[in-house]
Amino acid sequence: MKIIKNKLILLALTTMMASTTGCATWTHLESKVYTDKKQGFSARLPKDWMRFNQGKEFIITRDGVVLNRISVREFDFNVRLLDTSKMFIESMTPQEIADISIELDRANKNIRHLSILSNQPATISGEPGYRIAYTYKTSSELSIKGIEYGFIHKDKVKVITFTAAQIHYYDSTVGDFEQFIKSFRLQ
């Protein structure tokens, strides 16, 4: 969650830059299976969402990244997470990875009134992982509701996140996310 916040600024800047250089920054999506070669997964993309074409991360949104988005990111082991001394270690269990993710969010000054609604194990494309559901307020007072899945695959921690504004946008797009997760397959 925390990492996404910082990426948003970068995302906005990249969009601006790309628009001046003539690149297509966003791709309008049809409901079809998409394969991400960089991160090694495939999933059925929700109809009428937009995919961001820049950077390493997979990011899609329907109404704008602040209002709703799905992202897939991966993290190396033994690399400090943000400005803390914390890192993911290969031997960690899904519960330990979930704990670190929650601790980082608790320590994040951009995330206020964080509330963990549930924190349970999950299986993602056959890999044991975790699923956390949560709410928080952004520093600009927007109430956000989100779901995060995480698991270890091929020497990396993969994190799939869905966040949406709690009013209206969460309920109207959480179904799309559940479909995305259901169809998510590792390559």
Place this chain on the structure above:
Amino acid sequence: MKTIKIFLIVLLLPLSGCATVAVVNMDDEGFSVEEDERRLASRADEQSELLTDSGFVYNDREVESYMNNIAQKLLATQFPHGDKPDITIVLLKNPALNAFALGNGHIYIHTGIFSSATTEAQMAALIAHEMTHIVNRHILKQFRSIKNKSAFIATVAPLGLPGLLAQLGGISSIAGFSQHLEYEADEGGYNMLFKSHYDVRESVKLFESLEKYIDDEEIKQPYFFSSHPHVKNRISNFKQLAAKQKMAEDAVINTAAYSKLWKKVAMDNMRYCLDQGFFKTAANLIDVYLKRYEEVEGQYLKGEIYRKRQDRPKSQRKTSRDKTEDYQIAMNAYHKVIAQDASFALAYRGLAMVLQKLNQKEAALKNFETYLSKAPSADDQAYIRQTIEMIKNENNKE
């Protein structure tokens, strides 16, 4: 909101031209609140409101009331005839060793520095220091002396809580004052402490803890010290001040009431340390805690701190932390808990997690099973079953 703040800054700037007007302290004759000071206070009120709504306030009436009583006791020595300034102490959930005062008389103390102040006299020293910034109107003095207006705007302009927490400079004491004003606050605070019958030698201990924290967490510039008077110089100054005056034999060092509050805040602060990765501070604090309170909750937390610890010394930055010793300390702590209270389920879980890391799978499985049986309604039962399954799968593969 942004427009209002920029408007306020624009309003404040012309007033900063009053640099030649002498600023008397609040306890001096002829003191009156001036217009630019009112505006600074009004801006500070906005910041206080943001902090109140932030979710970062440690809402505990008992703690706040006790701290405010210490403040009143200290103020009474400075204002014996009443008419004291309004001071409000607020505790923030933050393991960083910091404290700061705003222009509206609010003093914010982090749980980190609270936990570092192990006696009431140390806490009183901290409060007295921050109160001197307010009583001696350092914020106004600082404001009027600022020459670089654009830098000033940069420090008061941040919008929203992250900006506020990151750089409250300009309207508070956290960005640090000049060397002269910091020494003045040290001396003023020292005098308040002495007159209030606290043992002033405790202030040295507070600064020594802060020095250790800077070193442990490799902090470049903690707000409380500011960059100007080096902490070592200030420790030396306090020692000199203490040597000049003879302390009464019954000067207050600590009270049972303060110890009770310290215990609660220190325990919470160690959890905040774990959240933010202040592992060394947590490890130091748990030792202090356990010297005072040899109890299972503390031992369990010690196990958790060492199990989760991930910080690395500077010399080992490029390698992972060697966890062998940490795991041993963690296991000892969990074993102590179990020896004292065999029904303390979480200790079995911690022990199992460490054993799993040490590749002692059978022992890990046994302890996970014990945890499940002792805490049948624990929130993480499903996780533990998942882990058990993973260990069994690994065993089958081998």
